[in-house]
Amino acid sequence: MTDAREIRREIVDRYGARARAALGDAGVTATASDACCAPGAEAPAGPARLEFVDCSTGAAPAAADSAACCGADDAACGVTADFETAYGSANYADTDAIPVAALAASAGCGNPIAIAELRPGERVLDLGSGGGIDCFFAAKQVGESGEVWGLDMTPDMIQLARHNAEQVDAKNVRFRLGEIEDIPFADGAFDVIISNCVINLSTDKPQVFREAFRVLAPGGRLRVSDMVWTREPPAGQSAAEWAACVAGALRVDDYLDAIRAVGFVDVDAQYAETASGLTSASVFARRP
Numbered sequence: 229m230t231d232a233r234e235i236r237r238e239i240v241d242r243y244g245a246r247a248r249a250a251l252g253d254a255g256v257t258a259t260a261s262d263a264c265c266a267p268g269a270e271a272p273a274g275p276a277r278l279e280f281v282d283c284s285t286g287a288a289p290a291a292a293d294s295a296a297c298c299g300a301d302d303a304a305c306g307v308t309a310d311f312e313t314a315y316g317s318a319n320y321a322d323t324d325a326i327p328v329a330a331l332a333a334s335a336g337c338g339n340p341i342a343i344a345e346l347r348p349g350e351r352v353l354d355l356g357s358g359g360g361i362d363c364f365f366a367a368k369q370v371g372e373s374g375e376v377w378g379l380d381m382t383p384d385m386i387q388l389a390r391h392n393a394e395q396v397d398a399k400n401v402r403f404r405l406g407e408i409e410d411i412p413f414a415d416g417a418f419d420v421i422i423s424n425c426v427i428n429l430s431t432d433k434p435q436v437f438r439e440a441f442r443v444l445a446p447g448g449r450l451r452v453s454d455m456v457w458t459r460e461p462p463a464g465q466s467a468a469e470w471a472a473c474v475a476g477a478l479r480v481d482d483y484l485d486a487i488r489a490v491g492f493v494d495v496d497a498q499y500a501e502t503a504s505g506l507t508s509a510s511v512f513a514r515r516p
């Protein structure tokens with residue numbers, strides 16, 4: 229079993245590389261240079277064994293064997309794809325007002341905004357906000373009387389998201405570096421928590437759900453898109469497969485039980501069965 233620290237490092241490397249690529253395309257010099265595609269860098273050891281989508285690629289690559297941690301053209305980094313789920317910005321309509329680099333970095337597996345039923349004035353937290361795509365959609369819906377926070381543990385993603393916020397002069401959106409297992413906000417601070425293809429990456433999902441419950445106000449909503457299995461996941465877990473949103477995904481029943489266990493009610497999931505058994509689910513829950 230791969231250990232939690234190694235998985236975390238793999239996640240930060242992988243999504244940091246994605247953020248730096250988007251920042252580079254936007255003409256911004258990013259902070260770090262340890263991407264797995266940096267000159268001379270070795271690809272992660274994980275073999276390309278599982279034929280599932282790599283969520284870190286964001287948009288669906290053109291060919292089934294072309295997904296990798298650094299972009300559609302780099303097959304060196306591991307997990308291959310079979311596109312049973314729409315990824316990244318393909319999940320959204322009407323993206324005109326969304327910063328280009330937020331669309332480019334988008335690495336979600338669904339559209340939590342479509343199920344969040346956001347209202348003007350609400351306070352929203354996005355767990356694992358990446359380049360900020362869902363935060364920008366949320367900010368439009370909650371308006372100036374509301375506020376949106378994005379939380380992410382990858383420093384380059386926070387830098388990218390802040391850059392994106394400046395591009396659109398979004399005054400009701402802020403981004404904070406931190407971990408979803410230890411959310412740096414007060415009890416009851418939010419009306420709605422959203423998240424897109426992130427909780428599967430955590431090595432301590434019960435703690436994520438405890439923290440989500442704590443920072444939601446009574447009556448608050450949890451609205452999540454995430455990868456789940458509808459059958460027993462295959463054995464064998466490399467850090468690369470975990471960071472690609474494959475190996476860390478839970479069986480859907482276990483996922484929902486973990487949410488109920490911390491006190492959420494009205495817990496439900498909507499998803500389509502796939503041939504592989506790995507699918508994207510829309511998950512609903514409410515703090516009583």
Ligand SMILES: C[S@@+](CC[C@H](N)C(=O)[O-])C[C@H]1O[C@@H](n2cnc3c(N)ncnc32)[C@H](O)[C@@H]1O
Nearest residue numbers: 243334335336356357358380381382407408424
């Ligand atoms: C697959 S990407 C999704 C990003 C974004 N939600 C989107 O839809 O584009 C996963 C993101 O979650 C962040 N992440 C993963 N595990 C995390 C954790 N334990 N705490 C905070 N952020 C985490 C990563 O840094 C990365 O930016």
